[in-house]
Amino acid sequence: MRLSRSFLPVLKESPSGAEIASHKLMLQAGLVRQTAAGIYAWLPLGQRVLRKVEQIVREEQDRVGQEMLMPTIQSADLWRESGRYDAYGPEMLRITDRHDREMLYGPTNEDMITALFRDDVNSYRDLPRMLYHIQWKFRDERRPRFGVMRGREFLMKDAYSFDLDEAGARLSYYRQLLAYLRTFGRMGIKAVPMQADSGPIGGKLSHEFLVLAPNGESELFYDAAVEEIDFERDGLSYDDADALEALFKEATGVYARTDETHEEDLWADVPAERQRTGRGIEVGHIFYFGDKYSKAMGLKVSGPDGDITPMMGSYGVGVSRLVGAIIEASHDDNGIVWPEAVAPWKVGIVTMRADDEATVAAAEDLYAKLKAAGIETLYDDRDERGGVKLGGMDLMGLPWQIIIGPRGLKNGVVEVKNRRTGEREELTPEAALAKLTA
Structure with a gap:
């Protein structure tokens, strides 16, 4: 969605x-x-x-x-x-x-x-x-x-x-x-x-x-x-x-x-x-x-x-x-903080810069692959500040967030956040996809 x-x-x-x-x-x-x-x-x-x-x-x-x-x-x-x-x-x-x-x-x-x-x-x-x-x-x-x-x-x-x-x-x-x-x-x-x-x-x-x-x-x-x-x-x-x-x-x-x-x-x-x-x-x-x-x-x-x-x-x-x-x-x-079994979506994707082509392309690619794998995903593709999007994701309480921005992509990584524990880890897009579809 x-x-x-x-x-x-x-x-x-x-x-x-x-x-x-x-x-x-x-x-x-x-x-x-x-x-x-x-x-x-x-x-x-x-x-x-x-x-x-x-x-x-x-x-x-x-x-x-x-x-x-x-x-x-x-x-x-x-x-x-x-x-x-x-x-x-x-x-x-x-x-x-x-x-x-x-x-x-x-x-x-x-x-x-x-x-x-x-x-x-x-x-x-x-x-x-x-x-x-x-x-x-x-x-x-x-x-x-x-x-x-x-x-x-x-x-x-x-x-x-x-x-x-x-x-x-x-x-x-x-x-x-x-x-x-x-x-x-x-x-x-x-x-x-x-x-x-x-x-x-x-x-x-x-x-x-x-x-x-x-x-x-x-x-x-x-x-x-x-x-x-x-x-x-x-x-x-x-x-x-x-x-x-x-x-x-x-x-x-x-x-x-x-x-x-x-x-x-x-x-x-x-x-x-x-x-x-x-x-x-x-x-x-x-x-x-x-x-x-x-x-x-x-x-x-x-x-x-x-x-x-x-x-x-x-x-x-x-x-x-x-x-x-x-x-x-x-x-x-x-x-x-939704338990995964009743969460409205399992994963939320956030683009930190909606005006950055590489960021949007990476987000679109992950969104398509998560959907193809049957993972319920909410993609915040709005032209809004990154902080607003992150606050909205925390408020809605989806179990996992994938945060994508120009700085991380330069190093070939996205950030994966566990909403319940607050733990964050930097993973390649492929590793992030594997973790969330396992």
Whole structure:
């Protein structure tokens, strides 16, 4: 992508009204623009990151379930059937259509998925099942703030499991826990699973996943052992119930937390040398709620000894919220520092002198070769001062920069910069290409 042909509006000054780093940097680097309170347009740079995050979520969910897509607008009748319409609260945006039918902009989909499953599944042989979708949702926050971290409209992955009994439902829960650990690990962030209140979703088993970040909304006390869990270890599969239960105990039994679920006794048992404190940002929440919805909405399947009411769970990941959380966990004074897996482009090329023929020719050659090798590259070919271009690249946070100028080319080299470490090395254009395509 050539920057001269791109819509990447970078702000020269820090935006007013933005309270946390991710909000400031997403506005300043041109990822998003606010269109109404708590509602954001995702500009091309932000959209590229959002899709990278979404795809990692999708790939890990495909290992445990099947993707579908439910509508954003739902009938109020479904929510009355489950008993949640009046109980949910003012966060639900209620709508009346032209025929005076009561509708709502869905904040979640337990009611709808239960109805869909009820209408098409009849036999116990059709269970277990795990279904998910990735969809925009709306919750009318009283005080939207912190940019996409607490907006009113957001992109969310929500999955729903259907099992014959509690043992099967817990196995589905453990599978999702593993999928979440793998998802966040692939994104280059640490997320600690914390016991949580079920809130309006309901149920007796619930965990939040909190990304460790200095400006997190929750204060955490946790065992350092949770950072060392190897969720890709040999023999750990989605079908080994004993191994998954062991992972669940390992991942959720080594923490305490300063809120209503704080466990003083558990914290006291953590060896002093492993006690850690920090702050976290919620990016995922999983629930097991048994027959709360299936019973209320009359979902039954025929079994060998009579009808069975399936046990259910739901599993959410804040896809758009993750973009902000990654920035909170990975930035410095100069801008965003993207983990490579979610970076909008892997490499940024900067010409220090756009009026120097040799510099432009070298940049064009490297740009063409990187693209041919399948490396996502942003080429700043604008007629701007070198310092402006370098500042923009640091702000956007691409993992690698190739800096090309007349002085280096006289010696047959370009400069390659690692955005995360700040390390720079001078390499021939051929060596730079080999390093970035390895």
